[in-house]
Amino acid sequence: MRIALDAMGGDHAPAPIVAGAIQAVQSTPDATVVLVGDRARIEPLLPTDYPRDRLEIFHASQAVGMDESPVDALRKKPDNSISRCWQLLAEKKVDAVVGAGNTGAMVAGGLRLRRFLKNVRRPCIATLMPTAKGHCVILDVGANVHPKPLHLLQYGAMGAIFAKHILGRENPTIGLMNVGEEEGKGHELAQKTHELFGNSPLKDRFSGNIEGRDIHRGKCDVVVTDGFVGNVILKLCEGVFDFLMKMVAKEVVEPLTVERAAAQKALDELVLQYEYSNVGGAPLLGIDGICIICHGSSGDRAIHNAIQMAAKYARCRLNEKIVQELDGLPAVDDE
Amino acid sequence: MRIALDAMGGDHAPAPIVAGAIQAVQSTPDATVVLVGDRARIEPLLPTDYPRDRLEIFHASQAVGMDESPVDALRKKPDNSISRCWQLLAEKKVDAVVGAGNTGAMVAGGLRLRRFLKNVRRPCIATLMPTAKGHCVILDVGANVHPKPLHLLQYGAMGAIFAKHILGRENPTIGLMNVGEEEGKGHELAQKTHELFGNSPLKDRFSGNIEGRDIHRGKCDVVVTDGFVGNVILKLCEGVFDFLMKMVAKEVVEPLTVERAAAQKALDELVLQYEYSNVGGAPLLGIDGICIICHGSSGDRAIHNAIQMAAKYARCRLNEKIVQELDGLPAVDDE
Numbered sequence: 200m201r202i203a204l205d206a207m208g209g210d211h212a213p214a215p216i217v218a219g220a221i222q223a224v225q226s227t228p229d230a231t232v233v234l235v236g237d238r239a240r241i242e243p244l245l246p247t248d249y250p251r252d253r254l255e256i257f258h259a260s261q262a263v264g265m266d267e268s269p270v271d272a273l274r275k276k277p278d279n280s281i282s283r284c285w286q287l288l289a290e291k292k293v294d295a296v297v298g299a300g301n302t303g304a305m306v307a308g309g310l311r312l313r314r315f316l317k318n319v320r321r322p323c324i325a326t327l328m329p330t331a332k333g334h335c336v337i338l339d340v341g342a343n344v345h346p347k348p349l350h351l352l353q354y355g356a357m358g359a360i361f362a363k364h365i366l367g368r369e370n371p372t373i374g375l376m377n378v379g380e381e382e383g384k385g386h387e388l389a390q391k392t393h394e395l396f397g398n399s400p401l402k403d404r405f406s407g408n409i410e411g412r413d414i415h416r417g418k419c420d421v422v423v424t425d426g427f428v429g430n431v432i433l434k435l436c437e438g439v440f441d442f443l444m445k446m447v448a449k450e451v452v453e454p455l456t457v458e459r460a461a462a463q464k465a466l467d468e469l470v471l472q473y474e475y476s477n478v479g480g481a482p483l484l485g486i487d488g489i490c491i492i493c494h495g496s497s498g499d500r501a502i503h504n505a506i507q508m509a510a511k512y513a514r515c516r517l518n519e520k521i522v523q524e525l526d527g528l529p530a531v532d533d534e
Numbered sequence: 535m536r537i538a539l540d541a542m543g544g545d546h547a548p549a550p551i552v553a554g555a556i557q558a559v560q561s562t563p564d565a566t567v568v569l570v571g572d573r574a575r576i577e578p579l580l581p582t583d584y585p586r587d588r589l590e591i592f593h594a595s596q597a598v599g600m601d602e603s604p605v606d607a608l609r610k611k612p613d614n615s616i617s618r619c620w621q622l623l624a625e626k627k628v629d630a631v632v633g634a635g636n637t638g639a640m641v642a643g644g645l646r647l648r649r650f651l652k653n654v655r656r657p658c659i660a661t662l663m664p665t666a667k668g669h670c671v672i673l674d675v676g677a678n679v680h681p682k683p684l685h686l687l688q689y690g691a692m693g694a695i696f697a698k699h700i701l702g703r704e705n706p707t708i709g710l711m712n713v714g715e716e717e718g719k720g721h722e723l724a725q726k727t728h729e730l731f732g733n734s735p736l737k738d739r740f741s742g743n744i745e746g747r748d749i750h751r752g753k754c755d756v757v758v759t760d761g762f763v764g765n766v767i768l769k770l771c772e773g774v775f776d777f778l779m780k781m782v783a784k785e786v787v788e789p790l791t792v793e794r795a796a797a798q799k800a801l802d803e804l805v806l807q808y809e810y811s812n813v814g815g816a817p818l819l820g821i822d823g824i825c826i827i828c829h830g831s832s833g834d835r836a837i838h839n840a841i842q843m844a845a846k847y848a849r850c851r852l853n854e855k856i857v858q859e860l861d862g863l864p865a866v867d868d869e
Contacts, residue, residue: 268716303714331777341713344721378676378765379638381603386679386762411769415777427721430713431763432770434746439774442666442750446808447782451800458793465786473781 200513203284203293206236207262208300210495217244219502224253230510236280259283269303281308288488295489295509299497314487318525321350322485329473332417340429348392356524357484358421364515374409374419479504535848538619538628541571542597543635545830552579554837559588565845571615594618604638616643623823630824630844634832649822653860656685657820664808667752675764683727691859692819693756699850709744709754814839
């Protein structure tokens with residue numbers, strides 16, 4: 200499979216991005232990575248003996264800044280690396296797009312193509328979160344801040360397919376993020392979505408409402424929510440994680456005298472294992488193609504993981520399975 | 535001052551509730567606590583030498599269960615301890631209500647009185663959250679899942695007064711929870727609220743949009759959001775905290791051999807210091823009176839802290855200051 204990688208996207212691009220691509224082509228024999236970006240900045244980062252048949256460069260003269268307005272940037276910079284990645288996908292020259300650049304521009308670039316999978320109303324961003332029982336899938340974490348109940352039902356279906364085929368869960372359960380467990384809790388969107396799930400073919404997978412504290416307990420394999428709440432959840436977890444790990448370093452590890460080094464090493468490993476910015480990337484589900492959006496601060500390891508995720512996604516034909524699953528769901532909403 | 539305490543509210547009531555009350559009257563000489571609940575269950579928990587003039591019992595024959603529907607329970611159980619607490623407040627027989635029972639019933643009991651502070655449209659629940667720069671105030675965390683921009687503006691004003699007089703912040707800043715920092719981000723509520731703050735007398739305190747990761751960095755003293763998002767934030771933090779502290783215990787502390795006990799003790803202290811269920815309680819702001827809502831799992835320490843918070847709240851005449859602050863704000867919204 201062929202994967203377009205936005206070499207210019209990310210806080211520290213292009214060096215760690217290119218490094219991640221080099222690792223990925225070494226670890227993933229069936230993947231070819233197309234580095235999209237400024238050839239003059241990418242080429243010097245490649246080792247002399249890199250596999251030219253599986254690591255290509257596609258020149259793009261412009262780049263979208265991390266803080267630029269996505270819509271403005273895509274319009275004013277026609278030769279930006281994000282748009283070029285999507286163009287390669289639209290022309291079927293690649294199977295997947297991976298990038299750690301401006302998230303809004305990544306999503307907008309994809310949505311602009313208007314090539315959604317059959318029956319999909321709105322694509323969504325899914326993210327993996329560590330829990331006491333392995334990872335869960337949370338979606339949407341930011342593609343759509345004004346979804347309707349049918350969109351959330353579709354998120355649940357797509358998330359369950361993802362959990363089954365990417366995470367290997369036999370019978371993934373779906374929970375609806377809410378402010379209490381009882382039916383009838385929450386705002387109108389939550390109430391109507393609860394009703395829709397309960398009357399849908401997904402009802403056997405549906406665990407009903409879950410609360411914020413249930414996510415990390417691993418109560419569900421899939422957590423469905425609107426893009427506003429999901430985005431807050433994603434970034435809040437990052438902030439709490441960072442805060443608590445610093446507190447543990449200062450209050451628990453630092454005062455030790457004999458075993459400080461061992462404790463610090465264990466803490467560093469824990470951070471590496473659970474760091475929210477390091478799980479690889481978040482797939483944009485529902486588009487006709489594969490797109491993995493990485494954290495802006497992604498290092499080579501995150502990029503490497505994201506490329507592997509894109510490859511796994513392509514290998515197991517996830518999109519075909521999503522189309523099949525959505526075929527059985529109601530397709531009419533109250534729009 | 536006199537404080538009504540729901541002796542029957544909480545996962546382990548009445549024992550830890552009564553124990554917290556005993557500690558509170560010892561530490562807070564100007565407070566009298568009225569234990570509201572089943573006299574036959576409360577009396578045996580009191581030591582023989584308890585100060586009868588500052589620890590009273592007000593009998594209530596019924597109690598609202600933690601999982602009961604608030605509205606049903608308040609209707610079917612007229613002599614429940616929560617309603618009796620609110621009744622004492624309405625009759626001005628107490629200055630404050632403190633309880634760890636069914637949160638929905640606590641809020642509903644208060645809202646039912648319809649005695650809001652002048653100009654307050656909707657009361658809200660404020661909670662304190664630890665950050666890298668001390669505590670911040672987050673509101674609303676669950677009183678109102680469908681607020682309007684004017685409500686959020688009022689939350690900001692009330693939160694700033696709280697941060698100033700309870701947390702001692704000289705010039706508290708207010709941030710609006712959103713999915714990105716740039717103006718124009720987020721859903722309609724966030725966009726309109728941003729505009730309202732920017733054109734209000736609070737504009738100098740207003741830091742604009744903040745993201746989930748900014749809370750624990752201590753970017754703002756006050757974080758304003760709707761009751762749905764706030765409730766998810768509150769419970770999510772609890773879940774992440776619990777999850778990470780268990781991981782640290784298992785991965786960092788347990789493998790130590792020589793200094794395991796010291797590390798475990800430091801971790802226990804950290805947990806005690808930051809445990810979200812242990813900060814005392816969350817004030818219901820905007821009602822004509824004082825109400826502190828405690829976590830269902832509150833132990834004696836949390837109840838003790840909550841009573842102290844109620845006393846401090848009364849002592850510094852917080853409600854008078856809220857009324858003054860709201861007097862300067864626009865009072866017309868788009869309802």
